[in-house]
Amino acid sequence: MRKPVLTIFYQFNPWHSTIGGVQTVVSNFIKYAPDEFEVRLVGTSNDPAQPNGKWQEAELAGRKLQFMPLFTLQNDNFRSLVPTTLKYTAALIGHCFASDFMHFHRLEPSLATLHWSGDKTLFIHNDIQKQMQSQENANAILWRRFPQAYFQLESLLVKQFNQILSCNSESVKLYQQKYPTIADRVAFIKNTVDSQTFCPLSLEEQQEKRVALTQKLELPANTQFILFAGRLHPQKDPLLLVRAISALTDLNVHLLIAGDGELATDVRLEVERLGLSKRITMLGSVIQAELTKLHQATNVFVLSSAYEGLPLVVLEALACGTPVVTTNCGEISKLLPANCGVICEERTPVAVADALRQVLLHAENYPIEACVRATEPYSASTVVGAVYSDMWHRWKQQNLVSTVQKCSTNFT
Template identity: 50%
Template sequence: MRRPIWTIFYQFDPWGTSIGGIQTAIRACIRYAPEVFDLRLVGTAGDDRHPVGQWRDGELDGRQLRFLPLFVSGDDNVRRKIPTTLTYTAALLGKRIEGDFLHFHRLEPALAARGWSGEKTYFVHNDVRAQMLTSERKDALLWQRFPSGYFALERQILGDFDQILSCNSESTTFYRERYPRLAGRIHTFRYMLDTSLYHPPTPGEELAQRRALAAQMGLEPETRFLLFAGRLHAQKDPLLLLRAVQELDEPGVHLLMAGAGELETEIRRTVGALGLADRVSLLGPVPRERMAVLHRASTLVVLSSVYEGLPLVVLEALSSGKPVVSTASGDTPRILVSGSGLISRERTPTALADALRTVLHHPSAFPAERCLEAARPYQARTVVGELANEMLARFQTRRTVGAA
């Protein structure tokens, strides 16, 4: 039997340091996809070491991958005047990249794929209603300033997809209500968590890693670490988190901010203005292996997002046996079972600080076992396996029908 071709479209270099849940989910798909698939990724080059516009073969996490970089994107953790998604879409125009399965993680690039053969799937990674219609922050995404234009694009192109898969339950409901004729194609999918990296430490390992991290940073051995991981971007609202840390004013607690983005300069300025220089460290982009170590060394993970889909950092924390404190964004409130974290009552520094204080003061109420229980349904090997098996079944059905 011919190997089915699975092509993923997204604007990143899988061998680079691009930050984000989408990138992590795509890497998990590549790692755990059955060998029967011919895997391809149409992305961007992180630098100019490799020629753009040409397919090349490589290996990613032990898996063979054909890669087509459309252009050199440089550091895609920082937003540009012309959004990378638009540049990526423009680079696809006029091409014809067909296959058995075409997976899109942004809507706009599918414009270039109209008329291409292959089963098309669109993955929705955010709470679209909150992102486009109710978010108080209108500087996180260009489309937020022109929601009518975005929804006009949706109406034009969503019908081209054979499947629309949302990691956020609110978006699933929103799309089914907004496009009832497509309701049968709209489903919820579970994000993919790579547990080969994220697992809980033993008590001895946790203490040793925490003390080693404190020593590296010149801090007291008993320092407790709060971990924020993600883009320094308006969607994540890291400035709210800084104000919450100021209100927390808890001795021996240090915030680690892992990530990069256009708010970095403002964050550094705010850290100084709030007098937090000895309580906050900006780590920049952190490789996945190092990020897993930071999870195990931290006391908890904190999110201050305005809107989310299903933030992967939540699953990474829970799989590491660490509780989560978050604003009420995305599907995080649905994931956190009792004892695996807390949701801030309001999106205010005081409420977020109160939630952090509760977890810090009562660690026994948030045991690793409860965190692991919450993360268990999202293990990448299982989720990707289910997705791939369904794809293979449809592929075989089409082959049988075509041969009849």
């Protein structure tokens, strides 16, 4: 029996990834793909010299795959006038990459695949309702300016999917209610964290890294580090976080901002306006290996988002044994136990500052072991393995039915 082919559609290059949890999820689906599957990725390149529109043999995290970049995309951390998703969708039109299984991580590209045969899965990574209704910068997402157009497009496209998997329970309910004829195809899926990459250090190693960090940044030895990692985008609301640091006047803390994006200039200006240049360091975009080291060395991770699905970066922090302070968004309340961090019920600088103060002053209440234990159900190898197992079962059933039909035809 030949190997079933899985083709993943997403607008990135996994060897030169931009900031975002979706990129990490896709990479985990490649890394943990069982040998029984042939994996292909239709993505983008970041090198103008790299040939586009041609399949290339590649390897990611020890896993061989076929890779085809559709066009060159040098920096997707900043939005252009034409959204990358629309460019990607346009580039798909005229091609046919139909295969046994197809995974989509944005809805729009499936417009080009309506008539392709194969088993299709749509992954939803956000709370769609809050994403469309959020008041945080109406221009942050193009579709928010044309919500009716988006939902009309959605109603046209969703029926082609054999599965719709969301890491946000509210989005699961929304799709099941809006599209009752396909409600049985919509299901919840846990987001994933790669425990091979994100793991805790011993207390001694952790302290050594913190000392090295204070020396590198020329800060007092008793500095406590707060880490933010993510795209500087209105969804993540980094300006709220900067203002929260301004309210933390009673502690010797230093905020590390690992990320880049369209709000980078606004964040720098706010840091200067509030006189926080010595209390905040903007690191820019950080590769995964360096981000892991930051998670392991900092005292607390903070998330200030207006909306989320199930934020992957929170799982990564917890897997490194780092407690989390976060706004109440997405699946956070179902993920974060009381001994792993604090959820702010109000999205205000004072509320975030108070939560950070609580964790920093009482670190003993948020042990490393508890944080790591909270991420165990989200292990990438387990979650991804279960998806592939289900795909393999469907593949065998399909082949069994096909064989029976052929035998029946030959007999008659």
